[in-house]
Amino acid sequence: MRTTNLPIFKTIFCCSILMLGRTLSPAQTPDSLDIKIGQMILIGFPGPAVDEKVLDEVRRGMVGSIILFEKNIPAKNSFVELKKIIWTYQKASPYPLFIGIDQEGGRVNRLKDKYGFPRSITAWAMGKSPSLDSVRFYGEATASTLAGLGININFAPVVDLASNPDNPIIAKYGRAFSANEDSVAVMAKEFIKMHHRYGVLTSLKHFPGHGSSKDDTHLGIADVTNTWEERELKPYQILIDSGYADAVMTSHIVNKKLDKAGNPGTLSADILTGVLRQRLNFDGVIFTDDMQMHAITKHYGLEDAIKLAVNGGVDIMTFSNNISGSDERTVNKVHSIIRTMVEKGDIKRERIEESYRRVIKLKKQLSQGDRAAYYQQQVEKANVALETEKNLAKQNAEAMYQKGKQEGKQEAEQAGSSKKKKRKKS
Numbered sequence: 001m002r003t004t005n006l007p008i009f010k011t012i013f014c015c016s017i018l019m020l021g022r023t024l025s026p027a028q029t030p031d032s033l034d035i036k037i038g039q040m041i042l043i044g045f046p047g048p049a050v051d052e053k054v055l056d057e058v059r060r061g062m063v064g065s066i067i068l069f070e071k072n073i074p075a076k077n078s079f080v081e082l083k084k085i086i087w088t089y090q091k092a093s094p095y096p097l098f099i100g101i102d103q104e105g106g107r108v109n110r111l112k113d114k115y116g117f118p119r120s121i122t123a124w125a126m127g128k129s130p131s132l133d134s135v136r137f138y139g140e141a142t143a144s145t146l147a148g149l150g151i152n153i154n155f156a157p158v159v160d161l162a163s164n165p166d167n168p169i170i171a172k173y174g175r176a177f178s179a180n181e182d183s184v185a186v187m188a189k190e191f192i193k194m195h196h197r198y199g200v201l202t203s204l205k206h207f208p209g210h211g212s213s214k215d216d217t218h219l220g221i222a223d224v225t226n227t228w229e230e231r232e233l234k235p236y237q238i239l240i241d242s243g244y245a246d247a248v249m250t251s252h253i254v255n256k257k258l259d260k261a262g263n264p265g266t267l268s269a270d271i272l273t274g275v276l277r278q279r280l281n282f283d284g285v286i287f288t289d290d291m292q293m294h295a296i297t298k299h300y301g302l303e304d305a306i307k308l309a310v311n312g313g314v315d316i317m318t319f320s321n322n323i324s325g326s327d328e329r330t331v332n333k334v335h336s337i338i339r340t341m342v343e344k345g346d347i348k349r350e351r352i353e354e355s356y357r358r359v360i361k362l363k364k365q366l367s368q369g370d371r372a373a374y375y376q377q378q379v380e381k382a383n384v385a386l387e388t389e390k391n392l393a394k395q396n397a398e399a400m401y402q403k404g405k406q407e408g409k410q411e412a413e414q415a416g417s418s419k420k421k422k423r424k425k426s
Contacts, residue, residue, distance in 0.1 A: 122174030
């Protein structure tokens with residue numbers, strides 16, 4: 001394996017990260033607020049080609065993250081053409097972008113085999129395997145594909161429990177590994193390990209637990225107050241404590257056991273700051289599920305939703321413009337709302353600074369776990385193994401030589417002894 005270009009790859013990426021830190025320093029200009037707000041916005045784009053409007057927003061630093069859907073995948077020569085789209089956005093950005101996708105496997109699977117991508121299976125099917133080999137295999141197949149395309153964060157795995165077999169959005173589509181919280185944590189960790197091997201980040205979802213719901217938040221409010229169980233937090237706790245929680249994605253479920261006011265998880269300070277930040281000690285990036293789902297848009301105006309989400313502890317808000325029946329949310333509109341709220345004091349500037357710090361910290365991890373570093377590590381391991389094998393072979397050869405030498409000596413001595421006996425007899 002050739003490794004001469006690996007340090008160059010890593011140096012380039014590290015330099016871009018360092019440039020990001022310098023460019024966005026608080027002491028820069030008043031416009032640094034716009035840049036920091038941009039890092040809190042994740043958007044989708046319309047079709048299977050670079051969108052000029054989105055490209056301009058990326059170029060101006062108004063957007064920090066992009067999400068891909070099946071509508072963005074070119075029908076022909078899909079891998080190469082999609083890679084070109086991603087490369088164009090990433091190259092245009094003055095700061096590294098999060099390029100995200102929901103590639104869970106099975107039903108929630110944007111990169112389908114009809115486009116030439118590896119076949120995937122559901123989390124439930126992986127969980128039914130008698131060993132961890134299935135989740136490792138499909139986790140690695142997914143991660144290597146994403147890394148090859150330039151997608152650096154997967155909004156997976158789902159760590160909801162399949163506690164309600166009639167759940168219309170989780171269990172129905174096999175999106176949960178198991179109904180058992182410990183099994184979910186074990187499976188999720190292996191899935192994440194495979195992604196980290198290829199330098200792809202992951203995001204646990206849907207906090208604080210969507211598995212017991214009877215309704216779909218894409219369509220409206222889902223209230224789990226009477227069905228949610230404390231054990232639904234356990235996978236999050238295990239993965240946070242063990243260092244496998246790169247990011248967490250919120251759910252729009254209502255849970256009055258955790259938020260007495262009945263705000264959806266995405267808009268709840270009690271749930272995000274009280275439970276996730278303070279109780280579970282998570283200080284990483286919090287992504288929202290799509291802010292254009294009807295659980296939000298049918299019950300909250302855009303300004304109120306943004307204010308509640310940011311003040312509640314959200315770091316990156318998702319506006320996919322991919323939900324049927326929802327009004328389009330433009331970057332300029334979202335940007336303007338947040339900036340105005342900061343200037344009026346409805347959102348403290350310190351809250352923006354907190355999110356900026358978390359986002360940049362996570363983006364720096366991309367340079368610490370890139371594929372080049374992984375392959376370099378694998379080469380080094382192979383070299384060590386080869387050297388060990390050579391030393392062992394050398395030791396074995398020396399041992400065989402000494403053994404042969406000793407046996408030869410013994411045979412010579414026995415032959416000499418036989419000759420002496422023959423002389424005596426004669």
